[in-house]
Amino acid sequence: DARVTQTPRHKVTEMGQEVTMRCQPILGHNTVFWYRQTMMQGLELLAYFRNRAPLDDSGMPKDRFSAEMPDATLATLKIQPSEPRDSAVYFCASGPNRDPWDGYTFGSGTRLTVV
């Protein structure tokens, strides 16, 4: 089965450090989403890309977060500097953005803890 691969699975870092999360979307999928999941806020859309172009990152704190897609096989989400309130699970999802709409596929997530 094709899958979305996220690395690392877990990350513990100190406040102020840079964090980089990586996502390898499914080959042929041209839409990539980044979500953050917390108990309080649920699933928040941070950014999304279509054909590697960033289309919407309005949900992302611009002063510390950045999202890029340097090529079709890699999407990155960076936090610099990290803060304890960034602790969450970060999901990447990819999809073909066309019929048949058989679901966007999620990665296993990166569980980030900032201490």
Next chain:
Amino acid sequence: AQKITQTQPGMFVQEKEAVTLDCTYDTSDPSYGLFWYKQPSSGEMIFLIYQGSYDQQNATEGRYSLNFQKARKSANLVISASQLGDSAMYFCAMREPAHNNAGNMLTFGGGTRLMVKP
């Protein structure tokens, strides 16, 4: 305003019984789609079922069916013959065209935690 509303934070159901999880949505676009995802305690997001706004029939996938009522803007998930392994968080999500017309946004509701009792 919330795009996707799931009014049941938690629900119990007896094993082997059917259960309905509610989802209402808000969009002005005629072309949209509704998804349901399952998130077990392990954390992964598992796609269950999809309903397009132009689909004439309600979607079904095994024990899952989607009760799509377009005029009421509701897309409830029905799980028949509940099993212990169905205990999880369930998320309703909507795909709709982005404002810049360059793709589709995918927005999630707050989720419903389903607990199946033996």
